[in-house]
Amino acid sequence: MHTPIAITIYHNPACGTSRNTLALIRHAGIEPTVIEYLKTPPDRATLRALAAATGEPLRALLREKGTPFAELGLGDPQRSDEALLDAVLQHPILLNRPLVVSPLGTALCRPSERVLALLPVPALPPFTKEDGEVVTDDGVRRGA
Incomplete structure (x- = not known):
């Protein structure tokens, strides 16, 4: 049975890290809201809010x-956030993944085990990623 906890993942099913992150969330007994952001890109306000919530630029x-x-010249540090937002809105593939929003915070979960800090559940049993790497959960959570 899945726990009714509000978690959202901005997911790309073609990405192994994103698939592992989604699997880790489900391993915790949580069925998240899955937004395939290439099919349903977030709008400007959502992108701005996600960035602010991570605490990262x-x-x-x-x-x-x-x-x-590179082709869009986005490596130029003089590019404004508005120009970066314009680029992501035109090319959603520019948004790194997976982004996870939970009651404990918002984070870019690269590597996938970063999601563990966002799961409001007790420590999980070991989890094996697609590549065979075993992830162990130390039970440390954000805000705990």
């Missing part, structure tokens, strides 16, 4: 690999 949520990051 918007630039920290951008993905370079496999995206038009």
Whole structure:
């Protein structure tokens, strides 16, 4: 049975890290709201709020690999947040993943085990990622 805890994952099913993060959430007995952000991109206000909630600059949520990051000149530190938001709205693949929103906070979960700090549940039994790596949960949670 899944625990009724409000967790949202901005997910890309083609990404192994995103799949492992989603599996870890489900391993905790939580069925999150899954937003496949390439199919349903967040709007400008949501992107701004996600960045603010992580405590990171918007630039920290951008993905370079496999995206038009370089072609769009997004590495230029003079690019404003508004210009970065415009780019992500035009090219949602620029949003790094997975982003997880939980009652304990919001974070870019790279590596996937970063999600453990956001799960409002007791320590979990070991979990095996797709590549065979075993993740052990130390039970340390944000805000605890």
